[in-house]
Amino acid sequence: MTQPATGQGTPPVLSIPGLAPELRERVLEGMARVEALLSARVAADDPFVAEASGHLLAAGGKRFRPLLTLLVAELGAGATDEVVAAAAGVELTHLASLYHDDVMDEADVRRGAPSANARYGNSTAILVGDLLFGTASDIVADLGPQAVKLQARTFVRLCSGQIRDERPCPDGTDPVEYHLGVLADKTGVLIATAARYGAMFAGCPQDVVAMATEYGERLGMAFQLADDLIDIGSEGEESGKTPGTDLREGKRTLPVLHALASTDRADDRLKELLTGDLDDDARLAEALTLLRGHRAMDEAREQTRAVARRAVEVLEPLPASEAKDALVALASGVVERVG
Template structure:
């Protein structure tokens, strides 16, 4: 790897731990490249399209880091980290079709480059590849992978639908986040603890930490969708707004009783397919107190993730996990 990925720039992390994580991520990348390779050249290219565009490798890095709470990175940890990343990449292909996205990680999305049908099928191919990788690790990891996949799909389905009339919109939104993002991050942390040889108690703690961390990560992503300018995050700003998704700042803005918010609320419940309407909604929402409120609540979720680590003894890995929770909510992309 030519440089340490930004997500590895964790304050207070020792040089030795950073070196082990960078080396581990390089091994994960090599593992992924082997799995992307297909007899058909087109399939190889399509399967590796989004991976080749880069990304933070946040989930596999978490698997590697958590393993350091135990005996550290080994071949099983590398395989588990790769399996988690393959699952994540597969979900991105499906997400882009559902969102009709045009850009992902600064490159044309898979649906734009290959068409919806091929993008869906490549996502399926990657899900199958992830399952094959995890199957080599034993029966329990396979069951965890299956349960993760069920929750991930459930979250995505509910994310594409409005909250039922009798549901609390905020609770519905947070439950969707726990499934569509939190569960895979929880599994990444759980695998790291399992294959790093940690005790059952630490495995349980890391699963809880991972889910809370994943929630904070997704809440931050939802804020970035609104706050970022085109090109900053590698995705098109306002995608969630255009899709009508009720993210945290949107829910707060809609709950406002200030008459001055009438225009913003009108836009937020309207069709934002027109670029001018979307731009106006983004401008108004970026300046609204709902953004600061959502940022503070996102930081609170990260704090609750850190609280899970209180029962762990002091170590370099624990310090890095604390820094990671802070870092995911302060990023710009």
């Protein structure tokens, strides 16, 4: 059986240490079903619509959210048909958001391939994102009114987080706390929903559903914090993305916030770059070099690991099981991507 495609530079989720062979095989089988459903649902009679809709799906990716759904489902009945459908719905929601993100960021590369907006233009990329959101909602609608309500609330928080991410931190608000709140909405909520769906549709009791949801949101925040570090610390061929995209867009991620808070005069040049125009390639390269060697990166790495540790703490009341062990190891694997 072929393992799902994964993002460049990111270890496959299913290679996490200690994952029991039988559990690995069950999750692989579940992912094969999810992949088949994804392929079927992005298909279209019009060849161009089918190609554009499947562009990012074909480019691969970590499939982190559906894998989480399947792993959490192992706390209950495993990969039921409803779990597989929910996992596909979450991944399509995520894919749709990427089409929109790339338009807003004017990105050229996604998953090591041309972004949809670069290949098809902004208008088509936005419309394809809308189409995929609609397809995800259609899948979730078959899972009942509770799932529909959860999908809607997730979408509202996701969009709210994205809007706030585009705006400066309000006066009188701690920039780091504001940033973490944005991440909880922008990234954490969809990963929380992925985990919640896994518990819900595998028949887990309500207390386990609640634990899975909280674990998922904290895991999602750690996942995004790690991605933000990768945006600074990795080379393009390693990550499949253009390094420094967040810096060029003026986004104040965690290492940037820590660097800007420095009172050391030796950091004046870095702060000047981070608060200035980084459209110039030479200025961006200088900012990346200075930031990569700055203690702010170490501070951000430790804070990212702390968020992952808090995710693991949520699982402590669960009885020992292979699934619990896998979820604990997953949290560690997410943050160890950043070294």
